């Protein structure tokens with residue numbers, strides 16, 4: 001299954017439009033979680049997961065933890081906010097700290113396997129380094145989940161060009177579609 005974590009608060013998210021345009025051609029089952037509609041507590045470094053397996057917070061993250069068990073392809077779809085993924089998506093990502101502790105403190109294998117990590121992201125400006133922060137987060141997650149494949153799709157300059165019309169992003173998506181649709 002494809003799991004999409006939508007990090008845009010916009011009902012007409014340009015980034016999600018690009019992601020959906022890509023996913024609908026794959027003819028695979030997918031599920032979208034809209035991070036801004038979920039009730040998710042921030043990781044507050046309470047150290048629970050350093051001592052025990054799992055997380056002691058009870059909230060909508062449970063649905064994402066369950067969905068990850070069925071996920072083959074994880075897509076993070078998010079605008080860039082101040083050089084990073086949006087805050088509500090980052091909140092979800094920070095709650096993956098339990099997996100970090102499972103692997104690197106408790107030396108356990110994760111009980112699910114994600115084969116492919118894809119980021120689809122957009123930024124208002126044209127600046128070359130605007131995606132650097134999100135790319136670092138992407139690399140950390142790819143390492144945490146030990147993915148086989150990773151792809152980072154960017155649409156810049158959305159202040160002037162809607163993400164869905166961004167030629168570079170559409171080219172990246174076409175190449176990925178060819179790989180994913182046999």
Ligand SMILES: Cc1cc2nc3c(=O)[nH]c(=O)nc-3n(C[C@H](O)[C@H](O)[C@H](O)COP(=O)(O)O)c2cc1C
Pocket residue numbers: 008009010012013014015016078079080081082083084122123124125126130158159
């Ligand atoms: C709080 C906030 C912070 C933003 N920070 C940046 C930024 O650092 N760099 C940038 O290029 N665009 C920035 N933007 C613009 C968004 O990244 C851009 O409009 C994006 O394409 C919106 O995507 P969406 O329609 O999927 O929500 C920011 C927008 C908001 C609301």
